[in-house]
Amino acid sequence: MTSYISHTTVDCHNAYELSEWWKPVLGYTDLEGDPNLPGHEECMIRDPETGHQLLFIEVPDETLPAKRIHFDLMPREGTRDEELARLLEHGATVVDDLRERWGPNTGWVVLADPEDNQFCILRSQAEREAAGRSQPDES
Template sequence: MTLFVSHTTIDCHDAYALSEWWKALLGYVDVEGDPNLPGHEECMILDPESGHQLLFIEVPDQELPAKRIHLDLRPRTGTRDEEVERLLELGATQIADHRGKYGPGTGWVHFADPEGNQFCVLRSEAEVATQEAQVSGT
């Protein structure tokens, strides 16, 4: 099993304003079907050529953390939970477990590498597709 970078996450105070600024700078666009609007606490933008994504997430802290940018990773094969176990065996430090944050089968797990660099492990694309099919009844 291995992981791939799903997107790069940036902690901020105003997700919408910052995503709009980076869209103008980089020529990125909103994700189709998921437009960013003022007041959104999470705003994803996409490079229409490479597919790279930046996710801006509002954090409540008055002072932003020193490590404001981190990678969000998805399993290439297998499941998020299998990767969580593998990462713990490799020596990653679990910082927080947000599995189930938005209901059963959702969420992510927050880790740090051996030098303290933070990253999150999301559900695999197959897990997301399975849950979406269950929700839509197909």
């Protein structure tokens, strides 16, 4: 079992303005059916050619952390919790467990690699579809 990068997350103070700034720089667009609007705390844009996605997410910190960009991983097969067990066995450590935070079958787990670089493990595509949500979890 392995994971893949679902999207790259950028911590920021104004998700809408930053996503709008990056769209023309990278040639990215809003997700179909999910336009970014002023006031949105999370704004996702994607490369129409490769499908790579960038998520801009507002954080309440007055001063943004030094590590503002992180990967959000999604299991290629199996479940989030099975992949979590594999990653912990591989040497990752739990930084914050946000499973079930927004109700049953929601959330993610924030992990750190051996050098304390943080990343998140999301629910698999099959888990999201079973819960009636096709878009990736966002961290």
